[in-house]
Amino acid sequence: MPLRSILLATLLLTSCGSKGPQPGPSAPGSLREAAFPIGAAVNVNLLRSNAAYREVVTREYRSVTAENAMKFRSLHPDAATYTWTDADYLVQFARQNNARVHGHTLVWHNSLPAWVTNFQGDSAAWENLLKTHIQTVVGHFRGQVSSWDVVNEAIAEDGTLRPSVWRQHLGPDYVARAFQYAHQADPDAKLFYNDYGHEFGPTKRTAILNLVGSLKSRGIPIHGIGLQLHTNSNRADANLAAAITTAAQSGLLVHISELDVAMNPGKTAGLTWSSALAEAQKAKYQFIVQTYNALPAAQRFGLTTWNVTDADTWVRGDCSCPDWPLPFDDHYQRKPAYDGIVAGLK
Numbered sequence: 001m002p003l004r005s006i007l008l009a010t011l012l013l014t015s016c017g018s019k020g021p022q023p024g025p026s027a028p029g030s031l032r033e034a035a036f037p038i039g040a041a042v043n044v045n046l047l048r049s050n051a052a053y054r055e056v057v058t059r060e061y062r063s064v065t066a067e068n069a070m071k072f073r074s075l076h077p078d079a080a081t082y083t084w085t086d087a088d089y090l091v092q093f094a095r096q097n098n099a100r101v102h103g104h105t106l107v108w109h110n111s112l113p114a115w116v117t118n119f120q121g122d123s124a125a126w127e128n129l130l131k132t133h134i135q136t137v138v139g140h141f142r143g144q145v146s147s148w149d150v151v152n153e154a155i156a157e158d159g160t161l162r163p164s165v166w167r168q169h170l171g172p173d174y175v176a177r178a179f180q181y182a183h184q185a186d187p188d189a190k191l192f193y194n195d196y197g198h199e200f201g202p203t204k205r206t207a208i209l210n211l212v213g214s215l216k217s218r219g220i221p222i223h224g225i226g227l228q229l230h231t232n233s234n235r236a237d238a239n240l241a242a243a244i245t246t247a248a249q250s251g252l253l254v255h256i257s258e259l260d261v262a263m264n265p266g267k268t269a270g271l272t273w274s275s276a277l278a279e280a281q282k283a284k285y286q287f288i289v290q291t292y293n294a295l296p297a298a299q300r301f302g303l304t305t306w307n308v309t310d311a312d313t314w315v316r317g318d319c320s321c322p323d324w325p326l327p328f329d330d331h332y333q334r335k336p337a338y339d340g341i342v343a344g345l346k
């Protein structure tokens, strides 16, 4: 083959095809270049088995959260059994790719194994269950998982403490003790209270900030607030801004921990993707990132999307409807939403 053809072939190979998804025209090299860590919730099975998925995660993200692999039911399916394989795989992947791992989640009312929901024991036995789980998990990942959602979704939408098994068997102060147990197991880990609905209005948001503020003033080791921000096209920008800026008034780290922007809030069965939806979604992503980017740098822990692409979003399963909530499409390509993130970072 003449030299010119070889050069042309090499150029073509590097600019399309062989490297998987390609950057859009207005995009930078990758989201890894942002001033704060941008990450995604990762499905470990896809990471193992789907090369295009793995390529996007590797190329774009400086932080990873396990979508499911570090939940109670995944890690601790029986009282005497811990299963580390998937979570360890993710930690190993992150180490190879110079990404941080955010742990999700130690104490939640959901995704519990039957042995916990059926557990019979007095309050001391429940306390031991909670403490042992937290300290075994945090201890296992000590030095590798640098932050944790210690307690997830403990507040109900009316602002009261959710009547979960934990609240029922351990009393309302289980939240504080969970943070203390996690801190004992890894004093260097950054510990978060994570919840959804800060953007719904002041009731839940105020309750969360009061809880977090009271933990902080008691000297409980809490370092940050996770705003899930599972949002959609109908949510007003003013509510999104209130969620982000109010959380920062706590003085703690702020993690946008589970961001996605659903575009079919009416759950219309036959809805199809359109450039109008793509542009509306881009504007929402840009607004959220811009608002977050305006927080004091020392409080910007990072921004994590919940899942990677529209092909693996939890939203479709949840609504049983078509939706496209993420910055990458079904073919692992960058969407206008991606450009919205980039624009918001400027």
Ligand code: 9MR
Pocket (backbone or CB within 6 Å): 067, 068, 071, 110, 111, 152, 228, 258, 314
């Ligand atoms: O995306 C997760 C889905 O695969 C699980 O079935 C579900 C229950 O464990 O949890 C989903 O992730 C949730 C996260 O852990 C907490 N905030 C809400 C997320 C979406 O439901």
